[in-house]
Amino acid sequence: MAKQKLQFSPDNPPLLPLSRRSVLQALGISSTAAVLGSGLAQAAGSAAAAPGDAAEPGAQILNMTVNGEPHSLKIDPRTTLLDALRERLQLTGTKKGCDHGQCGACTVQVNGRRVNSCLSLALMHEGDAISTIEGLGTPEQLHPMQAAFVEHDAYQCGYCTSGQIMSAVALANEPYGTSDSDIKEAMSGNICRCGAYSHILKAIKQARG
Amino acid sequence: MAPSTSVTVIGQGLPRIDGPKKVSGLAQYTSDHHFPGLLYAVPVTSTVAKGRITALDPRAALAMPGVVEVFHQGNFAGKLFRKQASKGKVDENRPPLSDNTVSYYGQYVALVIARTFEQATEAARAVKVEYASEPPNVSMRLAAEEKTSVDTERGDVDQAFTSAPVKIDQVYTTPVQTHNPIELHASVAVWNGEQFTLFETSQAVMNHQMVMAQMLGVQPQQVRIITEYLGSGFGGKLWPWTHATLAAAAARELGAPIKLVVDRAMMFQTVGHRTNTQQRIRLGATADGKLNCVSHDYLFHNARLDTYKENCGEATGFLYSTPNLRAAWSFARRDIAPPTSMRGPGAVPGLYALESGMNELAVALKMDPLQLRLANQPERDESLDLPFSSRHLTECLHTGAERFGWARRDPRPGSMRNEAGAVVGWGMAACSWMAKALPAKATVQLAANGRARVMCGTQDIGTGTYTVVAQMVAALTGLPLARIDVVIGDSSLPPGPMSGGSMATGSLVPAVQAATQAAIDEALQAAIEHDPRFAGKAPGALAFDQMQVSIKGEQGKAVLLQDILQAAHMDHVSGEGEGAGSAEAQKHYSQHSYGAHFVEVVWQPEIARLRVDRVVTVIDAGKVINPQTGRNQIEGAIMMGVGMALFEETEYDPRTGAPLNANLADYIVTTHADAPEVDITFLDYPDMTLNPLGARGIGEIGLAGIAAAITDAVRHATGVQVRDLPVRIEDLLDAPVGLAS
Ligand code: FES
Ligand code: FES
Numbered sequence: 001m002a003k004q005k006l007q008f009s010p011d012n013p014p015l016l017p018l019s020r021r022s023v024l025q026a027l028g029i030s031s032t033a034a035v036l037g038s039g040l041a042q043a044a045g046s047a048a049a050a051p052g053d054a055a056e057p058g059a060q061i062l063n064m065t066v067n068g069e070p071h072s073l074k075i076d077p078r079t080t081l082l083d084a085l086r087e088r089l090q091l092t093g094t095k096k097g098c099d100h101g102q103c104g105a106c107t108v109q110v111n112g113r114r115v116n117s118c119l120s121l122a123l124m125h126e127g128d129a130i131s132t133i134e135g136l137g138t139p140e141q142l143h144p145m146q147a148a149f150v151e152h153d154a155y156q157c158g159y160c161t162s163g164q165i166m167s168a169v170a171l172a173n174e175p176y177g178t179s180d181s182d183i184k185e186a187m188s189g190n191i192c193r194c195g196a197y198s199h200i201l202k203a204i205k206q207a208r209g
Numbered sequence: 210m211a212p213s214t215s216v217t218v219i220g221q222g223l224p225r226i227d228g229p230k231k232v233s234g235l236a237q238y239t240s241d242h243h244f245p246g247l248l249y250a251v252p253v254t255s256t257v258a259k260g261r262i263t264a265l266d267p268r269a270a271l272a273m274p275g276v277v278e279v280f281h282q283g284n285f286a287g288k289l290f291r292k293q294a295s296k297g298k299v300d301e302n303r304p305p306l307s308d309n310t311v312s313y314y315g316q317y318v319a320l321v322i323a324r325t326f327e328q329a330t331e332a333a334r335a336v337k338v339e340y341a342s343e344p345p346n347v348s349m350r351l352a353a354e355e356k357t358s359v360d361t362e363r364g365d366v367d368q369a370f371t372s373a374p375v376k377i378d379q380v381y382t383t384p385v386q387t388h389n390p391i392e393l394h395a396s397v398a399v400w401n402g403e404q405f406t407l408f409e410t411s412q413a414v415m416n417h418q419m420v421m422a423q424m425l426g427v428q429p430q431q432v433r434i435i436t437e438y439l440g441s442g443f444g445g446k447l448w449p450w451t452h453a454t455l456a457a458a459a460a461r462e463l464g465a466p467i468k469l470v471v472d473r474a475m476m477f478q479t480v481g482h483r484t485n486t487q488q489r490i491r492l493g494a495t496a497d498g499k500l501n502c503v504s505h506d507y508l509f510h511n512a513r514l515d516t517y518k519e520n521c522g523e524a525t526g527f528l529y530s531t532p533n534l535r536a537a538w539s540f541a542r543r544d545i546a547p548p549t550s551m552r553g554p555g556a557v558p559g560l561y562a563l564e565s566g567m568n569e570l571a572v573a574l575k576m577d578p579l580q581l582r583l584a585n586q587p588e589r590d591e592s593l594d595l596p597f598s599s600r601h602l603t604e605c606l607h608t609g610a611e612r613f614g615w616a617r618r619d620p621r622p623g624s625m626r627n628e629a630g631a632v633v634g635w636g637m638a639a640c641s642w643m644a645k646a647l648p649a650k651a652t653v654q655l656a657a658n659g660r661a662r663v664m665c666g667t668q669d670i671g672t673g674t675y676t677v678v679a680q681m682v683a684a685l686t687g688l689p690l691a692r693i694d695v696v697i698g699d700s701s702l703p704p705g706p707m708s709g710g711s712m713a714t715g716s717l718v719p720a721v722q723a724a725t726q727a728a729i730d731e732a733l734q735a736a737i738e739h740d741p742r743f744a745g746k747a748p749g750a751l752a753f754d755q756m757q758v759s760i761k762g763e764q765g766k767a768v769l770l771q772d773i774l775q776a777a778h779m780d781h782v783s784g785e786g787e788g789a790g791s792a793e794a795q796k797h798y799s800q801h802s803y804g805a806h807f808v809e810v811v812w813q814p815e816i817a818r819l820r821v822d823r824v825v826t827v828i829d830a831g832k833v834i835n836p837q838t839g840r841n842q843i844e845g846a847i848m849m850g851v852g853m854a855l856f857e858e859t860e861y862d863p864r865t866g867a868p869l870n871a872n873l874a875d876y877i878v879t880t881h882a883d884a885p886e887v888d889i890t891f892l893d894y895p896d897m898t899l900n901p902l903g904a905r906g907i908g909e910i911g912l913a914g915i916a917a918a919i920t921d922a923v924r925h926a927t928g929v930q931v932r933d934l935p936v937r938i939e940d941l942l943d944a945p946v947g948l949a950s
Contacts, residue, residue, distance in 0.1 A: 156673075195845030195847070
């Protein structure tokens with residue numbers, strides 16, 4: 001199985017970026033209906049076996065809700081929650097900055113609490129409700145925290161931003177104080193190498209009211 | 210022709226146009242791209258820093274589930290080529306896997322390809338590699354091992370120093386620093402049998418295309434580079450690194466799209482770093498504080514195979530007036546991966562040393578460091594013997610001092626307290642960064658749907674390029690930003706500037722303006738040809754404002770351009786524009802940005818706690834197109850400056866040559882809790898020698914000088930002068946207690 005050369009499907013040359021969404025739309029499959037992996041395998045129409053089939057021995061079934069949608073995945077036990085979201089569900093708004101729980105770029109909410117998704121194996125989330133940045137708001141209808149980040153320029157490159165926002169939204173339900181130094185302390189697990197910290201602080205204060 | 214009414218959009222702190230996508234997770238960064246049949250590549254990295262691979266056994270890895278291929282020297286050599294010296298820039302020239310030599314720890318020695326990331330990661334650990342290794346030299350104590358070169362020289366420095374009434378002679382060192390953008394370097398490579406589409410983490414898509422074509426052995430037209438969003442780079446993503454060539458070549462070999470994401474440990478090994486520097490500063494002055502000599506000798510390390518220059522003397526020649534001056538350099542090779550530009554390359558470590566020297570000279574003179582700077586301002590660039598294009602450093606110093614309250618400074622170490630009773634220290638420094646523009650091209654379309662589209666092969670690395678380019682088009686068309694589409698980050702667009710050296714904005718201004726104007730001219734032509742109301746008119750008789758065409762003097766009867774185009778069945782009119790860059794202007798002017806930093810640190814000796822509490826910075830960087838994104842840039846540089854002064858150092862294990870603290874817990878960067886309160890002012894004097902808006906770049910200047918201001922504040926608080934960055938708590942444990950007060 002392993003060493004034969006793989007051919008990319010000639011009738012689907014990937015000259016343009018295709019998000020999973022556009023692939024599925026092209027196939028007329030809604031993202032909820034598509035069983036992940038098999039949808040992509042069809043789209044590829046290639047010799048390449050997609051993750052989740054026999055090529056992944058030891059894979060186990062995982063049921064979790066992501067942004068309110070139920071998902072059933074057959075998943076390699078080594079897969080982190082972060083990689084499950086990004087590489088299997090193509091929910092790439094959640095970012096990988098270190099894979100070691102040191103930067104906060106991968107912050108999502110699990111049952112309402114903020115979690116570094118890189119430090120958590122996906123299979124540990126059987127039955128859990130996961131919220132990611134994609135579930136918070138859309139460009140047309142931003143969550144107040146997202147809108148405050150835009151208003152206060154609370155980013156530069158934007159790479160830490162999903163994690164900052166997911167962290168900031170969860171923070172509102174944590175027993176932290178509301179002074180500037182409380183917020184700064186509570187947000188220090190989310191590194192912004194671009195250094196937009198004072199803008200992030202302003203955005204959080206505004207969104208918290 | 211430019212309507213004066215809408216020019217005001219320049220200088221407005223408008224929100225970023227890419228903001229809503231960034232905050233909702235929809236902005237697509239390199240590693241977010243996904244394709245059917247995608248395979249994952251994970252490199253195997255060398256565990257020695259110097260030596261040779263004697264055996265490499267991929268069998269165990271190949272037998273693991275999902276593994277498709279293991280590339281190594283034995284089956285990969287010859288798949289990549291060396292690029293030609295004059296065509297494109299790269300810091301590591303040796304194609305990866307091309308021979309069995311190892312010249313630094315972490316060098317890629319094999320590449321595992323598997324169906325999933327998990328499979329590739331585990332298989333990469335199973336590749337057995339044996340080495341014949343020698344002890345590496347990764348020592349950060351440097352001696353000049355190569356010939357000495359002189360950056361600039363005037364007068365007789367040695368003689369002037371000998372006879373100077375007041376002088377200082379000190380060595381300052383800065384450690385290896387690693388860029389550590391939060392976005393990991395990544396490549397998603399697609400080969401369709403004829404063409405590469407390469408999603409890259411690149412600060413320079415045009416250069417990336419030129420380099421990749423040569424290294425892959427194909428024509429430039431066969432390579433398309435896409436960097437729609439970049440999770441910043443700070444210089445580390447300027448030139449292609451070896452993982453990019455590996456991913457592309459692997460995609461071609463296997464006929465499948467490949468994703469390769471460099472992990473955080475590799476970020477310390479294979480994608481560059483700022484060299485360490487060792488700088489000797491000798492300053493001599495008259496008793497009343499007139500500089501009579503400046504001597505700046507500096508060393509830095511280089512890799513074994515490639516040569517990079519850390520240009521620490523960049524600002525030395527012109528920052529202050531003095532008859533005798535020399536800046537000279539050499540370097541030493543180490544068994545460390547190639548260094549590269551990191552934010553403010555050269556000037557940032559260089560000004561740390563020079564400005565620290567100025568602060569120590571002020572102490573030696575018993576003079577206020579602010580007064581010392583004010584007393585030595587040059588009339589013209591004494592190094593190049595050219596006038597300054599636009600220099601307002603004196604005003605930066607005065608304005609900063611006033612905003613900070615510098616006049617209240619008691620110069621005695623440990624003498625000042627804040628409201629909470631803690632010891633505070635105040636320090637200051639000046640800064641400078643080059644102002645340059647590169648040649649650039651752009652295309653602007655004005656469309657029948659009432660929108661404008663501007664296209665340029667540049668990229669937004671977080672600096673706000675999307676937004677400032679839209680502002681440039683808005684200024685001439687009167688369109689709101691919401692109706693301007695900025696298309697960048699693609700090498701198939703008209704060639705645009707790299708995002709480096711703070712040059713992108715200044716380079717884009719003339720190209721985007723000219724393209725917009727050319728599109729407006731085309732719009733007027735279309736009106737004359739297709740709209741009976743304008744038939745027979747000369748273009749000069751028509752006016753264009755707010756996307757409307759009118760006859761001059763009859764603006765009340767203006768016609769919407771979109772109506773004209775729709776009636777003429779035209780989709781759009783378009784114009785091309787070009788900027789020549791600043792090479793010509795540099796023959797006549799010394800072009801630089803300037804600034805001043807004032808810093809307050811708080812020192813709590815009882816718990817040995819030091820923090821930077823407050824920074825006031827004043828920047829003279831020409832006309833600032835968007836003060837909101839601009840201020841963010843300066844503030845981000847100050848945050849990095851706090852890290853440079855107090856936290857950041859990549860440490861190498863002398864036994865193995867490995868970067869020891871290759872993760873974000875042990876390589877400490879400024880976090881939210883460390884962030885000082887910051888007050889930033891732009892003087893906003895346009896530099897009209899650079900481009901028609903007078904805009905200079907602002908990405909790096911904020912990091913220049915800040916570390917010297919912080920160490921001076923630390924000295925003022927503790928009485929301890931730290932010359933080797935970063936300041937460590939252990940440096941301060943011996944701080945004299947109960948100082949002046
Ligand atoms: S990627 Fe999870 S904390 Fe950095
Ligand atoms: S915006 Fe770039 S890391 Fe935070």
